[in-house]
Amino acid sequence: MKPGFDLIVFDLDGTLVDSLPDLAAAANYALSRLGLPERPLEEHRLMIGAGEANYVRRFLGPKHQDLFAEALRLYLEYYSRHLGELCRVYPGVPETLAALLPRKMAVLSNKREDLTRKVVQVMGLKGFFVRVRGGDSYGTLKPDPAGLQTLIRELQAQPPLTLMVGDKPEDVLTGRGAGTRTAALTSGYSEPEALVSAAPDYLLEDFSHLTALPGLSVS
Numbered sequence: 001m002k003p004g005f006d007l008i009v010f011d012l013d014g015t016l017v018d019s020l021p022d023l024a025a026a027a028n029y030a031l032s033r034l035g036l037p038e039r040p041l042e043e044h045r046l047m048i049g050a051g052e053a054n055y056v057r058r059f060l061g062p063k064h065q066d067l068f069a070e071a072l073r074l075y076l077e078y079y080s081r082h083l084g085e086l087c088r089v090y091p092g093v094p095e096t097l098a099a100l101l102p103r104k105m106a107v108l109s110n111k112r113e114d115l116t117r118k119v120v121q122v123m124g125l126k127g128f129f130v131r132v133r134g135g136d137s138y139g140t141l142k143p144d145p146a147g148l149q150t151l152i153r154e155l156q157a158q159p160p161l162t163l164m165v166g167d168k169p170e171d172v173l174t175g176r177g178a179g180t181r182t183a184a185l186t187s188g189y190s191e192p193e194a195l196v197s198a199a200p201d202y203l204l205e206d207f208s209h210l211t212a213l214p215g216l217s218v219s
Contacts, residue, residue, distance in 0.1 A: 004215045005181070007157035008100060009148060011166030012109035012116055013048060014188030015207075016093055017123055021086035023048050026079035027059045030071045036064060045189050049168050051110040051135040052076065083115065084122035090187065092208040097128040099211050104155055106131040108148055110170075113137045131155060143170040145177030152178065165210065169198035183210065 013019045024044035031038050039059055047058040056072045057065065064071075097105065106129055109116040113134030120126050131151060138147035152162055164175030167188020172195070175182035184200035185207060186192045195203060202213055210216055 005103060005161055005163045007104045007106065007152065007155055007162040008210075008216075009106045009108050009151065009162060009164050009175075009180075011142075011168065011171050012107055012111060012119060014167035014190075015090075015165060015171075015185060016107070016125060017087050017089050017119060019087045019119065020045055020048065020189065022079065022083060023055070025082065025086060026075050027055070029078040030056070030074035031059065033074050034064075034067055034071060036060075036067075048189060049110060049170065051141050052112060052115075054141075080115070083118055087119065087123065089123050089125065090207055092206065094125070094128075096208045096210055097125070100216060101128070103216075104130050104157065106133065106151060106155065108133050108142070108151055108164075108174075110135040110141045142166075142168075143173035143177065145174050148174050148178040148180070152180075163213075163216070167195075169194050172198040172200045175200075183213065 010016055020041065024041050027044060028038040048055055053072060056068060056075055060067060060071055107116060107120060111134050113136055116134040117132050120132050131154065133151055135141050138150050140146045148164065152159055159179030162180040163183060164171055164180045165183045167185045168190050172182045172184050182200040183202040183204055184195045184198065185204050186195060187206060
């Protein structure tokens with residue numbers, strides 16, 4: 001018998017939505033206001049995914065950490081005001097989520113919960129999820145599995161029957177640490193080699209391929 005999944009937990013940025021242009025615009029706004037050179041999109045792609053504070057530290061660079069507090073304020077000010085303007089849902093995501101119902105589905109991002117909720121709502125995905133949680137929801141960031149473990153308990157699910165889906169090695173490590181199965185998407189922001197090294201249970205090139213996995217097949 002194929003294993004079934006009672007709960008699917010998704011990362012947000014790089015998994016459900018392509019938010020890189022939004023994030024980079026906010027970061028470059030902060031850099032410009034501070035008199036620092038803006039960074040190209042490709043550099044931002046490699047910096048995001050570890051929460052707002054870590055992203056700000058990364059795009060400031062080691063020589064400008066003294067500007068962290070003001071950079072974080074400027075970044076959040078711009079991002080909160082312009083959230084969703086350049087963001088898009090990846091092709092096939094709404095259709096795939098609809099096909100995966102009525103399974104319980106949730107979002108666990110390293111982005112602040114209020115911002116995570118706003119992105120999910122603005123992108124028209126709110127109705128698919130029974131929980132939307134962020135990096136400040138449980139006091140830990142991925143790859144610490146504690147947040148995912150708490151979320152699983154909240155939803156009265158079991159780790160072996162839970163699938164963690166993301167685009168970063170951190171998502172794979174989070175799922176493994178929490179005792180879930182893991183699926184990694186090469187269509188997000190990580191280099192494929194890094195995802196292969198993380199050794200997820202499933203490595204997918206496209207979000208829609210989720211519906212073909214054992215325990216999720218809708219055919």
